[in-house]
Amino acid sequence: MEVTESWYLVLGALLFIIGGTGLLIRRNPLVMLMCVELMLNGVNLTFVAFSRMYSDIRGQTVVFFVLVVAAAEVVVGLGLVVAILRRQPEATADDLNVLKG
Amino acid sequence: MVDTIVFIIAAIICLSGAFGVILVKNPVHAALMLVMTLFGIAVQFVALEAHFLAAVQVIVYAGAIVVLFLFVIMLLGIDVSQKLDIGAMKSQKIAAFGFAGAGLAILGFLINRVDNAATGRPPVGGAINDQTANVSQLAGSLFDDYVYAFELTSVLLVIAVIGAVVLARKPTQAQLEAGAEPEGSDA
Amino acid sequence: MLELVWLIPAFPLVGFLILLVGGRVLGEPRAGWLATLMSAGSFAATLVVFAGVLREDGEDREFQQVLFDWLPVGNLSVEAGFLVDPLSITMALFVTGVGSLIHLYSVGYMHNDPKYSKFFVYLNLFLFSMLMLVLGNNLVVTFLGWEGVGVCSYFLISFWHTRESAAVAGKKAFVTNRVGDWGFMLAVFLIWGSLHTVTYTEINASAGALSNTTATAISLMLLIAAAGKSAQLPLYVWLPDAMEGPTPVSAMVHAATMVTSGIYLLVRMNYVLTEDALLIIAIVGAATALFAALVAVAQHDIKRVLAYSTVSQLGYMFLAIGSGAYVAAIFHVITHAFFKALLFLGSGSVIHGMNDEQDMRYMGALRKAMPITAATFIVGWLAIAGVPPFSGFWSKDEILLAAYEQPDIGWLLWAVGLFTALLTAYYMSRQVFLVFYGESRWNDPRPEGVEGPDAEVHPHESPWTMWAPLAVLALAAMVGGALNLPVVGDWLVLEHFLEPVLAHPHHFTSGTSTKILLAIIAVAAGLIGIAFAAHVWLRRKMDSSRLEPKFLEDAMYVDATYAKVAGGPGTKGFGLAATFDRVIVDGAVNCAGRLVRKAGELIQPAQSGFVRQYAIGVAIGGIAIVVWLLSGTV
Numbered sequence: 009m010e011v012t013e014s015w016y017l018v019l020g021a022l023l024f025i026i027g028g029t030g031l032l033i034r035r036n037p038l039v040m041l042m043c044v045e046l047m048l049n050g051v052n053l054t055f056v057a058f059s060r061m062y063s064d065i066r067g068q069t070v071v072f073f074v075l076v077v078a079a080a081e082v083v084v085g086l087g088l089v090v091a092i093l094r095r096q097p098e099a100t101a102d103d104l105n106v107l108k109g
Numbered sequence: 110m111v112d113t114i115v116f117i118i119a120a121i122i123c124l125s126g127a128f129g130v131i132l133v134k135n136p137v138h139a140a141l142m143l144v145m146t147l148f149g150i151a152v153q154f155v156a157l158e159a160h161f162l163a164a165v166q167v168i169v170y171a172g173a174i175v176v177l178f179l180f181v182i183m184l185l186g187i188d189v190s191q192k193l194d195i196g197a198m199k200s201q202k203i204a205a206f207g208f209a210g211a212g213l214a215i216l217g218f219l220i221n222r223v224d225n226a227a228t229g230r231p232p233v234g235g236a237i238n239d240q241t242a243n244v245s246q247l248a249g250s251l252f253d254d255y256v257y258a259f260e261l262t263s264v265l266l267v268i269a270v271i272g273a274v275v276l277a278r279k280p281t282q283a284q285l286e287a288g289a290e291p292e293g294s295d296a
Numbered sequence: 297m298l299e300l301v302w303l304i305p306a307f308p309l310v311g312f313l314i315l316l317v318g319g320r321v322l323g324e325p326r327a328g329w330l331a332t333l334m335s336a337g338s339f340a341a342t343l344v345v346f347a348g349v350l351r352e353d354g355e356d357r358e359f360q361q362v363l364f365d366w367l368p369v370g371n372l373s374v375e376a377g378f379l380v381d382p383l384s385i386t387m388a389l390f391v392t393g394v395g396s397l398i399h400l401y402s403v404g405y406m407h408n409d410p411k412y413s414k415f416f417v418y419l420n421l422f423l424f425s426m427l428m429l430v431l432g433n434n435l436v437v438t439f440l441g442w443e444g445v446g447v448c449s450y451f452l453i454s455f456w457h458t459r460e461s462a463a464v465a466g467k468k469a470f471v472t473n474r475v476g477d478w479g480f481m482l483a484v485f486l487i488w489g490s491l492h493t494v495t496y497t498e499i500n501a502s503a504g505a506l507s508n509t510t511a512t513a514i515s516l517m518l519l520i521a522a523a524g525k526s527a528q529l530p531l532y533v534w535l536p537d538a539m540e541g542p543t544p545v546s547a548m549v550h551a552a553t554m555v556t557s558g559i560y561l562l563v564r565m566n567y568v569l570t571e572d573a574l575l576i577i578a579i580v581g582a583a584t585a586l587f588a589a590l591v592a593v594a595q596h597d598i599k600r601v602l603a604y605s606t607v608s609q610l611g612y613m614f615l616a617i618g619s620g621a622y623v624a625a626i627f628h629v630i631t632h633a634f635f636k637a638l639l640f641l642g643s644g645s646v647i648h649g650m651n652d653e654q655d656m657r658y659m660g661a662l663r664k665a666m667p668i669t670a671a672t673f674i675v676g677w678l679a680i681a682g683v684p685p686f687s688g689f690w691s692k693d694e695i696l697l698a699a700y701e702q703p704d705i706g707w708l709l710w711a712v713g714l715f716t717a718l719l720t721a722y723y724m725s726r727q728v729f730l731v732f733y734g735e736s737r738w739n740d741p742r743p744e745g746v747e748g749p750d751a752e753v754h755p756h757e758s759p760w761t762m763w764a765p766l767a768v769l770a771l772a773a774m775v776g777g778a779l780n781l782p783v784v785g786d787w788l789v790l791e792h793f794l795e796p797v798l799a800h801p802h803h804f805t806s807g808t809s810t811k812i813l814l815a816i817i818a819v820a821a822g823l824i825g826i827a828f829a830a831h832v833w834l835r836r837k838m839d840s841s842r843l844e845p846k847f848l849e850d851a852m853y854v855d856a857t858y859a860k861v862a863g864g865p866g867t868k869g870f871g872l873a874a875t876f877d878r879v880i881v882d883g884a885v886n887c888a889g890r891l892v893r894k895a896g897e898l899i900q901p902a903q904s905g906f907v908r909q910y911a912i913g914v915a916i917g918g919i920a921i922v923v924w925l926l927s928g929t930v
Contacts, residue, residue: 011116016153018220019120023127023146025212030131032205032911038136038182042143045174046127049150052166060157068159068243069250075162075169076262080269082174086181087273093185094279101907108905204912211919215926 016057023050035100037089041082048078115156123149140178147171161244297348298359300341301378304388305427307338311420319413328403331416335399335423339392346385357382357796360433360497367436371492379433379496383797386626386790387430387560390633394552395423397765401641402544404761405648415455419548422448426553430560434495435484438561442480442525445554446473452549453541462540469534476524476531476558483517486510487568496564500799503567515573518565519580522558526610528584533855535607539599543644546599551606551636556629559613563622567799575704578618582699582712585611589719593726597654598643601727605680606636608716612695615713619706621698621802623791628691630790631776635679635688638769642673645762646731649755650738656727661736665755670732672766677728679773681721682822687776689822692717693815700814701805710814714821721825729833 027046034040052071059067093099122145129142147170154163251259311334319327349357362377378384399419406415425444432438447470454466488494490510491502506514522528527535538550549555562569562577569577585608592604609632616625647654649666663670679688696717699709738755757763779790795801804811902913 011112014220015116015120016157018216019123019153021212021216023123025209025216026124026127026131028212028915029205029209030127032201032208032908032915033131035908036136038178039130039139042130042139042178045143045170046130046146049146049170052162053150053153056154056157056159056162059159065246065250066254068162068247069255071159071162072165072247072251073255073258073262075165076266079169079174080262080265082177083269083273084276086177087276090181090185090277097185104907105905108903201908201912204915208912208915208919211923215919215922218926 013057013061016060017054020050020052020054020057023047023053025050035102037093037099037101037104038086040101041085041089045078045082048074112156115152119149119152119156121149122146123153136182137179140175140182143178144171144175147175159243161247297344297351298380299361300348301345301359301361301380301431302363303341304338304345304392304431305424307334307341308420308423308427310334312417312424315413315417315420319417322413324407324412325403327413327416328399328406331420332396332399332403334420335392335396338423338427339389339396342385342388342392345380346389349380349382349385358497362433372488372494374434374436374494376437377433377495378431380431381797382793382795383560383563383626384430386630386794387556388427390630391426391430391553392423394633394637394769395426395548397768398544398548398552398637398641401547401644401762401765402542404759405544405644406542411455415452415542418448418451418455419544422452422549422554426557429557433497435487435499436494438564439477439480439484442521442557442561443477445549445557446470446477446525449473449538449545449549449554452545453538455541455545459540461537465534465537465540469538472531472534473524476521479517479520479524480561483514483521486514486517499565500567503799506568508570508572511568512570512573515565515569516576518561518568519573519577522562522614523580524558525561526555526558526614527607528558528580528611528614529587530854532584532588532607533858536600536603539597539603543599543640543647546603547637547640547644550603551640552633555606555610556613556633559610559617559625559629562614562617563626563797566622566797569617574618574620576618578615578699578702578709579705581611581614581616581618582709582716583611584608585615585716586712586719587611589716589723592723593719595723596656598646598656598659598727598731599640599654601656601723602636602639602643605639605720605724606632608720609636609680612692612713612716615699615709616695619695619698619702619709620800621694622798623794623802624691624694624698626794627779627790628695630779631679631687631691631773634769634776635676635686635773638672638676638766638773639680641762641766641769642669642676645669645758645766646673646755648758648762653738656730658737659731660734660738661732662755663732666757668757668763669766672763672770673732674728675770675773677724680724681826682717682818683826684819685774685777687773687779689819690777690779693818696818697804697806697811697814698802714818717818718821718825721822722829725826725829726833729829733834 024047027043027048027050030043030046031040034043052074055067055071055074059065059071092104096103126142126144126146126149130139130146133139133142147166151163151166151171154160154166311331315322315327315331322330349359352359359380360377361380362375364376365373366376367374399416402415402419406412409415422445425441425448427441429438429441429445432441450466450470453469454463456462457466484494487499490506491499493499493502503511520531524531535550535555539546541549588604588608588611592601592608595601595604609628613625613628613632616622616628645666646659646662646669649662649669650659653659675686679686682689682692684690696710696713699713700706702709791801806814
């Protein structure tokens with residue numbers, strides 16, 4: 009059977025869902041960041057699929073920007089993780105509730 | 110025919126990698142699973158004729174970001190396996206699976222109802238011309254139409270780097286003696 | 297020349313501003329001279345505008361000058377403007393004229409007072425407010441002046457505020473006036489509600505459209521306002537106590553100008569006044585006149601006699617208005633301004649010369665010591681007693697004639713007016729005889745508890761700044777009757793001058809013989825009063841204590857009754873209102889605040905600090921939005 013663009017969309021959606029679930033389940037901050045990366049990749053795939061579908065190059069431009077922003081986000085996120093975990097090596101996401109209230 | 114096979118193999122790689130990320134206990138293993146997924150995605154990009162993005166995906170994502178992850182893991186020495194239990198909130202697991210279920214339900218609904226999940230808007234500008242190379246078209250879009258956004262992202266990167274440097278610096282001796290504020294939680 | 301009308305209030309306003317900032321720097325007596333100069337400048341401007349008015353014909357004597365649009369609010373458009381017509385220019389003439397004389401008098405009277413310059417600040421402000429009152433072209437500008445004179449009279453009455461009685465008197469005046477102001481405001485609201493304008497010319501043009509009930513209601517509200525300002529029953533109580541202020545204040549505010557603003561208001565609004573309202577106005581006026589005259593009979597303070605006399609004469613003016621004789625009322629306003637100001641300033645001269653003694657029982661034989669004061673005072677006395685040919689006779693006679701001709705109860709009103717005239721002659725003569733004739737009782741021993749003089753009292757004549765105004769006013773009191781002589785041919789100058797202002801110009805219906813007869817009876821009543829007073833007080837032929845019963849001396853206990861009502865049930869009512877405000881109104885506001893806080897506290901657990909919980913929230917929200925979007929496409 010023919011691989012239509014909608015298959016890619018389904019794949020992207022599945023990646024997104026898996027990433028989201030992982031984000032909600034895991035407690036290790038690093039793994040949570042990785043799950044976020046998963047979600048972003050799912051989205052990227054969707055964008056490129058649409059770009060192909062509509063013959064519009066701008067879908068790929070968006071992916072380019074998503075990539076850049078994801079990189080920046082990872083950089084900062086990891087910096088935070090380093091700063092936190094250096095103090096408390098066993099810290100999980102649940103322990104970081106200073107902003108309560 | 111070939112397309113289908115390629116797609117299916119790549120899809121399997123992606124999905125198994127994704128499941129691996131969320132299920133394995135060792136963070137290092139999780140990172141490697143992520144790399145697998147990223148490669149799968151790159152293959153899909155090529156299949157969708159986004160060649161430049163595929164290359165960028167491998168170089169930037171797999172080559173830089175995941176490496177960064179591994180650096181941090183090694184630096185902090187948390188490569189030991191972690192327990193996967195729930196922790197503070199029991200409802201978390203239920204909520205997570207609820208989210209997954211809802212997402213799948215929506216997906217199924219969409220697949221069922223809409224054959225070609227299209228919204229029917231024709232492209233305005235930026236139309237892909239099959240004659241010129243993908244890179245040049247992408248470059249044209251990026252540097253002609255969205256050059257401001259492009260410049261802003263470069264600024265963003267600089268800021269991110271500066272931020273990371275500031276965040277991750279070890280406190281100096283003076284700050285330690287003066288009883289510097291712990292940046293983090295109270296356990 | 298008519299365009300210069302804005303100069304008239306501008307002079308005292310400038311004086312007020314200069315003295316406000318630099319009064320103490322100018323010091324005594326320059327501050328006083330500046331204020332007097334400004335007042336005189338205002339008078340000069342009034343004369344110029346008056347000349348301009350005279351040049352126009354009778355019907356064209358109406359000129360409006362709008363300075364700016366003051367309150368353009370929706371349908372209501374209130375201008376800040378002036379109206380120059382015979383009525384307003386007449387009022388402005390004697391307000392500025394008498395006012396200037398009183399300013400001059402004050403230069404001498406307030407000598408050595410520590411708050412000298414502040415006095416003139418208030419006087420100039422008062423003059424400005426009064427001029428805005430009479431020159432305004434709509435009810436709101438008049439109200440501005442109305443409130444202004446009320447405030448200034450409060451300042452001036454309690455000028456020596458360290459004396460508690462003065463401070464209390466000031467407050468009393470202000471509060472009682474406020475009741476009148478309430479009436480004024482209601483009248484303005486009613487007028488605007490029914491006629492949709494507040495400008496006098498427009499009101500007069502459309503007054504016919506008012507229903508009788510509305511017009512009567514408006515008239516009664518205006519009566520309340522006038523009764524407050526012009527001290528009629530039952531709102532007269534502030535005026536006797538207002539004598540706590542310096543005597544120039546009593547002369548200016550309470551004799552010549554401010555108290556006449558009520559009369560002015562009623563005459564200005566004559567188009568709106570209905571027959572029924574006029575009857576009530578006449579009754580109020582007559583009752584007040586009689587009441588005040590009775591009380592004046594038993595007063596010992598030289599200024600209090602004059603205060604009640606003022607209330608009584610104001611009652612006459614209301615009686616005139618109620619009988620439809622607006623011109624007679626204005627005529628009496630003018631003559632009263634002359635002779636009452638004269639009497640007050642004269643009494644001030646006496647007080648000044650007697651080292652601040654005000655009790656007439658310790659005066660006497662001042663004729664030789666203070667000749668000019670005595671002579672001018674006697675002129676004022678004869679004028680108020682209604683002895684021809686002094687001015688008071690002509691105006692009072694016209695009022696009595698109008699009262700006699702009142703269709704419903706004219707005979708009763710006339711009888712009351714006549715008896716009051718007799719009383720007036722009696723108590724004023726009593727005052728003159730006690731103060732200027734007889735033996736000197738200056739250094740008589742005072743009864744227990746009453747403060748006597750510090751040293752031997754040697755009364756002396758006052759400086760020229762004080763007796764010069766007295767002389768001018770005496771002259772005016774003598775010849776002022778020429779404004780409106782009824783009998784000699786057609787010398788009704790004032791009548792013709794004011795005719796364009798009135799809706800129904802009053803024409804006397806009695807024959808000449810009736811007029812002469814009534815005049816003779818009035819004069820006779822005056823002479824009887826004088827003779828009786830001479831019998832008792834001059835020749836000491838009769839025991840006087842029965843003629844001064846405590847009942848009258850305490851003003852028929854009106855003040856005490858007010859105090860009991862306000863103190864007892866009144867205070868309870870106020871307490872209720874305060875409790876209502878505190879519990880219900882404040883409570884509602886506080887409740888709203890508490891509600892918000894409770895709501896906040898309810899939502900607080902959502903901020904647990906757990907990142908993953910927030911992530912769940914985001915996920916749920918995202919799913920919900922997607923579902924909602926999809927449901928639209930189903």
